[in-house]
Amino acid sequence: MALMITDECINCDVCEPECPNGAISQGDEIYEIDPNLCTECVGHYDEPQCVLVCPVECIPKDPEHAETEDELMEKYKIIQESLG
Numbered sequence: 001m002a003l004m005i006t007d008e009c010i011n012c013d014v015c016e017p018e019c020p021n022g023a024i025s026q027g028d029e030i031y032e033i034d035p036n037l038c039t040e041c042v043g044h045y046d047e048p049q050c051v052l053v054c055p056v057e058c059i060p061k062d063p064e065h066a067e068t069e070d071e072l073m074e075k076y077k078i079i080q081e082s083l084g
């Protein structure tokens with residue numbers, strides 16, 4: 001499932017450049033994850049890179065975007081194809 005950033009985010013900006021899918025961006029008040037682009041880092045890394053670097057641990061799984069490992073891998077392939 002995609003991950004999400006909670007309102008505990010302190011806008012430190014360290015997660016954005018770590019995302020291999022470009023899924024993280026600055027929102028109106030805090031950083032946001034585009035669920036269409038987040039693969040939980042499946043296809044790139046063993047662990048979600050944003051979770052590893054976030055100093056306040058505010059990036060849980062998003063229960064509204066439940067996906068299996070296979071679905072995440074499929075999403076990864078679609079993103080790669082769209083990048084050409």
Ligand code: SF4
Pocket residue numbers: 003018019020021022023024033037038039040041042048049050051
């Ligand atoms: S889990 Fe990976 S793909 Fe998803 S937002 Fe974090 S760094 Fe990006």
Ligand code: SF4
Pocket residue numbers: 005008009010011012013014015016031053054055056057058059
């Ligand atoms: S690393 Fe955590 S606190 Fe920093 S911008 Fe990203 S979500 Fe917010």
